[in-house]
Structure formats: structure tokens, C-alpha cells
Amino acid sequence: MLTFTFPIFSLLLLSSSSTATAAQPYNATDYYLFDYGSSTTTNSDRIWDNPSVPQTPYSTTRIFNTSSFTYTFPVSQGPKFLRLYFHPAIYSDLKPEQSFFSVSSNGYSLFTNFSAFLTTSFLAKTRSNARVDRPLVPNFVKEFIIYVKDAQILNVTFTPSPNSCAFINGIEIVSMPEDLYNSKKRKSVGVTNGPVIDNKMALENIYRLNMGGGHVSGNGDTGMYRSWGPDNNYIYSAAIGLTPVYDQLKPIMYTTETPNYTAPELVYRTQRSMGSQSDKYNLTWILPVDSGFYYHLRLHFCKVVPQYKRRLHICIGAAKGLQYLHTGANRAIIHRDVKSTNILLDENWVAKLSDFGLSKLGPKDQTKNHVSTVVKGTIGYVDPEYYRRRQLTVKSDVYSFGVILLEVLCARPVIDLGLPDEQVNLAELGRSCYRKGTLHEIIDQNLSGEIAPKCLTKFGEVACRCLNEERFARPAMDDVVWGLELALQLQEDDEKTGEMV
Numbered sequence: 001m002l003t004f005t006f007p008i009f010s011l012l013l014l015s016s017s018s019t020a021t022a023a024q025p026y027n028a029t030d031y032y033l034f035d036y037g038s039s040t041t042t043n044s045d046r047i048w049d050n051p052s053v054p055q056t057p058y059s060t061t062r063i064f065n066t067s068s069f070t071y072t073f074p075v076s077q078g079p080k081f082l083r084l085y086f087h088p089a090i091y092s093d094l095k096p097e098q099s100f101f102s103v104s105s106n107g108y109s110l111f112t113n114f115s116a117f118l119t120t121s122f123l124a125k126t127r128s129n130a131r132v133d134r135p136l137v138p139n140f141v142k143e144f145i146i147y148v149k150d151a152q153i154l155n156v157t158f159t160p161s162p163n164s165c166a167f168i169n170g171i172e173i174v175s176m177p178e179d180l181y182n183s184k185k186r187k188s189v190g191v192t193n194g195p196v197i198d199n200k201m202a203l204e205n206i207y208r209l210n211m212g213g214g215h216v217s218g219n220g221d222t223g224m225y226r227s228w229g230p231d232n233n234y235i236y237s238a239a240i241g242l243t244p245v246y247d248q249l250k251p252i253m254y255t256t257e258t259p260n261y262t263a264p265e266l267v268y269r270t271q272r273s274m275g276s277q278s279d280k281y282n283l284t285w286i287l288p289v290d291s292g293f294y295y296h297l298r299l300h301f302c303k304v305v306p307q308y309k310r311r312l313h314i315c316i317g318a319a320k321g322l323q324y325l326h327t328g329a330n331r332a333i334i335h336r337d338v339k340s341t342n343i344l345l346d347e348n349w350v351a352k353l354s355d356f357g358l359s360k361l362g363p364k365d366q367t368k369n370h371v372s373t374v375v376k377g378t379i380g381y382v383d384p385e386y387y388r389r390r391q392l393t394v395k396s397d398v399y400s401f402g403v404i405l406l407e408v409l410c411a412r413p414v415i416d417l418g419l420p421d422e423q424v425n426l427a428e429l430g431r432s433c434y435r436k437g438t439l440h441e442i443i444d445q446n447l448s449g450e451i452a453p454k455c456l457t458k459f460g461e462v463a464c465r466c467l468n469e470e471r472f473a474r475p476a477m478d479d480v481v482w483g484l485e486l487a488l489q490l491q492e493d494d495e496k497t498g499e500m501v
């Protein structure tokens with residue numbers, strides 16, 4: 001048996017500081033990239049993922065016909081990704097019919113009597129049946145997870161079958177967080193038996209798919225260089241569902257159970273959804289696998305409910321700002337130009353009122369509740385009573401704030417001249433729908449399915465009271481804040497149990 005331990009200087013060993021080109025959620029503690037048979041070891045551009053361009057590491061190979069051959073890598077304890085890169089071309093010393101071999105690592109048998117040539121022709125066949133044409137490529141990567149114990153050695157042993165040669169084009173080893181695939185920390189659904197994933201088990205990656213999205217290369221991963229393929233090649237039958245994309249500007253909220261290295265944001269931004277027709281059809285993926293093994297299926301979900309609760313928090317923040325203006329100082333300040341574009345958000349999505357260019361001090365004489373002044377403001381937001389009577393009060397701001405609430409809910413312009421007459425003015429439309437109980441028909445489609453009915457009713461009530469024609473019937477901002485906080489509470493209560501509109 002020939003054992004080969006690579007001296008460290010012939011490996012492309014990248015320390016964590018040099019791998020971190022950009023801030024990544026996970027920084028590898030062990031990272032080896034080795035391009036076999038190459039005379040140089042300077043490659044570090046990591047464009048290996050693009051399978052249509054045979055290049056590093058595929059352009060060079062190491063062929064061995066000895067009884068067995070072992071690479072030994074010194075690494076830290078813990079789980080590692082082991083990636084084996086193959087490009088089964090006809091090299092001068094390598095013939096397809098003489099290329100069967102076994103690979104093992106740290107006591108785990110990874111392949112037995114394996115033919116990279118047969119594997120590529122299988123891949124070519126399955127890809128040519130695929131829905132989307134992709135170039136037929138003769139190279140592929142096999143990815144395993146090996147748990148390295150306290151000996152801190154990762155061995156990879158190639159054993160040619162009788163009268164055969166083994167070959168390899170590239171090996172990559174990347175550390176990973178201890179708990180990434182540890183099944184104890186994940187919720188299992190519908191699993192009643194089967195092994196628990198622990199450090200006595202080696203895993204092989206069979207599929208890693210980005211649902212509803214495209215290919216995500218290793219460089220786009222969270223620091224472990226996993227690549228994610230599109231799922232559309234595997235969808236069975238004509239039903240393909242919908243593939244909405246979550247707004248690029250909005251952050252993906254990771255949690256302590258699902259930390260930011262779990263999967264890249266791009267994976268969570270795209271989805272395949274059954275939309276509102278989910279009771280009318282089935283969505284099915286067919287993923288061919290080998291029989292005789294256990295398969296661990298991990299499903300990544302991303303709930304985009306914040307989209308709505310975040311809007312509610314922003315409304316509450318803005319309402320508190322206005323409440324402070326009206327009541328905080330010893331004389332009320334009337335903003336006079338309350339509109340959505342005057343609400344600024346900081347990096348924590350906290351609302352700030354801006355543009356006090358038109359603001360006015362409230363009446364000095366506390367027995368009067370208005371100041372007489374020319375009408376200023378923005379069309380669509382201006383209090384109709386102020387407009388008619390030239391009397392400005394804090395309730396004029398309350399009216400404008402009611403318009404903002406509808407804007408947040410419906411995500412449409414406050415005046416839209418392209419619509420039928422009865423829908424042009426959002427304030428009028430909102431009040432009429434609220435009275436008829438049809439508010440859910442005009443809400444932003446992006447919020448569809450996210451709002452608890454009780455929350456919507458409360459929110460609509462607050463907005464419509466703000467929009468009352470009579471300023472005396474409009475609530476003070478204290479009441480508005482209180483009403484919106486109640487709406488948020490109703491939303492949170494229902495998220496635990498209830499149905500959404």
C-alpha cells in the first residue's frame with residue numbers, strides 16, 4: 001500500500017483571513033483546495049462550480065494504478081465537507097473500461113467499484129431529459145460530510161479495482177459549523193424511525209436545490225462553498241406553481257435556531273409556491289436516488305410575515321412621533337404635511353417624521369383648538385375640513401395619518417387618476433370598503449394570507465376613524481397609537497393559531 005502524505009507547502013491552504021473576501025456568515029477554520037496533477041498551486045479563484053467550462057481543477061488529473069493510495073490532511077476536529085472533483089476524459093493512461101475504483105475516508109466507504117465514466121453518462125442522460133436545456137458536461141463533484149475525531153486527520157484512500165486505475169482531478173476540504181446537519185437540533189416532520197445524524201455517520205450530498213430560483217454557485221454560499229442547483233429540472237407534470245421573489249431590499253431574518261450560515265439569502269429569497277390554488281393541484285418533484293440507503297431530506301422555509309408586521313411596527317413608530325409633536329411640547333406642533341414620503345426609516349426600520357417645512361405651532365390660546373391659515377399640504381392627504389374652513393388643528397394631521405395607514409395597507413397611490421371614479425381617492429375608497437366589510441379586497445396582494453382578520457378589522461377601524469369628515473370625531477394620536485398596538489397584539493395572537501386573510 002502506498003501512503004502519501006502531502007507536505008503542507010504543496011497544498012493550497014487558505015487561512016480564514018484570506019478566504020474572507022467579503023463578510024460571510026461562516027468563516028472556515030479548515031480550507032483546502034487541491035488541483036491534482038497540476039504543476040502550479042496558485043489557483044484560488046474558486047470558479048470550479050461552473051460545470052460548463054472544464055477548467056481548474058478539471059484540466060489536470062492524477063491517475064494511479066497502485067494497489068491503494070491515501071491522501072492525509074491534517075485538520076481540526078469536527079465535521080468537514082469533502083468534495084471530490086472528477087472529469088472523466090480519456091487521458092493517455094486512463095481508459096473507461098479500466099477505471100473502476102473504491103474511495104474511503106476515515107473508515108467510511110464512499111464508493112465501491114465506482115466508474116466516473118458511467119456516472120457522467122448517467123448524468124448526461126438525466127439532464128438531456130430535463131425540462132430546461134443545459135450543456136451536457138462530463139465533469140461532476142461528489143460531496144461528503146465526514147466527522148473528524150480527535151486524531152485530527154482526514155484520510156482519503158483510492159483503491160483501484162483489479163486491472164483498473166483510479167483517478168482524481170481535485171479535492172476540497174472545508175470545515176462547517178458543528179450543528180449544521182446535526183439532526184438533534186432540527187425539528188423532524190413525519191419521521192418515526194431511521195437513524196439520528198451524529199458524529200458516527202458520514203453523509204453524501206445527493207441534491208441541494210434552490211427552489212424557484214437559479215443556480216447559486218459555491219461563492220454565493222454562506223462560506224462553505226456549497227452549490228445550489230435550480231429545482232425546475234425535477235418538477236413532475238405540468239403544474240409548476242408560482243415562483244415569487246422576496247423583495248431584494250428587505251432583509252432575511254435569521255434566528256438562533258436557523259443562523260445566517262444555514263443557507264444564503266438568495267436561497268430564501270426565491271420560492272416555489274402553490275399560490276391560492278393549493279387545494280386544486282399537487283406539486284411534485286421526482287429525485288432519482290439509489291435504493292438501500294437512508295435519505296435525510298432537509299426543507300428550508302422562510303416566512304415572509306414580517307412584511308406585514310414590520311409595516312405595522314413602522315405605523316406605530318410614526319404614530320408615536322406624531323403623538324409626541326401634538327402633546328409632548330407645551331404647545332402642540334402641527335406638522336401640516338404628514339405623508340408617507342415624510343416618514344423616514346433608519347437602518348433598524350424605526351420610523352422618523354421628517355420635513356417640518358410647513359409645520360405650525362398650535363393655538364396659543366388653549367380655549368381655541370385651531371389656527372386660521374392658508375391651506376398647505378399635499379393633495380390626497382389634506383384634511384377636507386381644513387381645506388373648506390381654512391382652520392388647521394392637530395386633527396388635520398390625524399386625517400393625513402389615516403391616509404398613510406390605508407397606503408400602507410393597500411400599497412397604491414393616494415390619488416390614482418387611472419382608476420374608475422369611485423376608486424381614484426384612496427381615503428374615500430378605504431372608508432367605503434370598510435363600511436361594506438370588503439377591506440380585504442383592496443389590500444396589497446403581497447400581504448395576501450398574512451393578516452389576521454381581527455387585526456385587519458382593528459386597523460381599518462383606526463384608519464377610518466382618522467378619516468372622519470368631522471374633525472371632532474377623529475381620535476387623538478394617543479388613541480391611534482393605542483389602537484395600532486392592539487391591532488399588532490391581535491395579529492400576534494392569531495399567528496399562533498388562526499387563519500389569515
Ligand SMILES: *[C@@H]1O[C@H](CO)[C@@H](O)[C@H](O)[C@H]1NC(C)=O
Nearest residue numbers: 023024025026254259260261
Ligand atoms: C451572522 O450572524 C452572526 C451572529 O448573529 C453575526 O455576528 C454576523 O455578523 C452575521 N454575518 C453576516 C454576514 O450577516
Ligand SMILES: *[C@@H]1O[C@H](CO)[C@@H](O)[C@H](O)[C@H]1NC(C)=O
Nearest residue numbers: 017020022023024025026027
Ligand atoms: C468572518 O471574517 C470576517 C472578516 O474577517 C468578519 O468580518 C466576520 O465577522 C467573520 N464572521 C464570523 C461569523 O466569525
Ligand SMILES: *[C@@H]1O[C@H](CO)[C@@H](O)[C@H](O)[C@H]1NC(C)=O
Nearest residue numbers: 064065066067093163164165
Ligand atoms: C502502472 O502504470 C505504470 C505507468 O503507466 C506502468 O508502467 C505499470 O506497469 C502499471 N502497473 C500496474 C500494476 O498496472
Ligand SMILES: *[C@@H]1O[C@H](CO)[C@@H](O)[C@H](O)[C@H]1NC(C)=O
Nearest residue numbers: 003070072106107151153155
Ligand atoms: C490515516 O491513514 C494513516 C496511514 O494509512 C493511518 O495511520 C491513520 O490511522 C489513518 N487515520 C484515520 C483517522 O483513518
Ligand SMILES: *[C@@H]1O[C@H](CO)[C@@H](O)[C@H](O)[C@H]1NC(C)=O
Nearest residue numbers: 100101112113114115161162
Ligand atoms: C466492477 O464493476 C464492473 C462493471 O459493472 C464489473 O465488470 C466488475 O466485475 C466489478 N468489479 C468488482 C471487483 O466488483
Ligand SMILES: *[C@@H]1O[C@H](CO)[C@@H](O)[C@H](O)[C@H]1NC(C)=O
Nearest residue numbers: 244245246247411444445446
Ligand atoms: C410586491 O411583490 C413584488 C414581487 O416581489 C415586488 O416587486 C413589489 O415591489 C412588492 N410590492 C410592495 C408594495 O412591497
Ligand SMILES: *[C@@H]1O[C@H](CO)[C@@H](O)[C@H](O)[C@H]1NC(C)=O
Nearest residue numbers: 239278279280281282283284
Ligand atoms: C394530490 O395528492 C394526494 C395524495 O397523493 C391525492 O390524494 C390527491 O388526489 C391529489 N390531488 C390532485 C388534485 O391531484
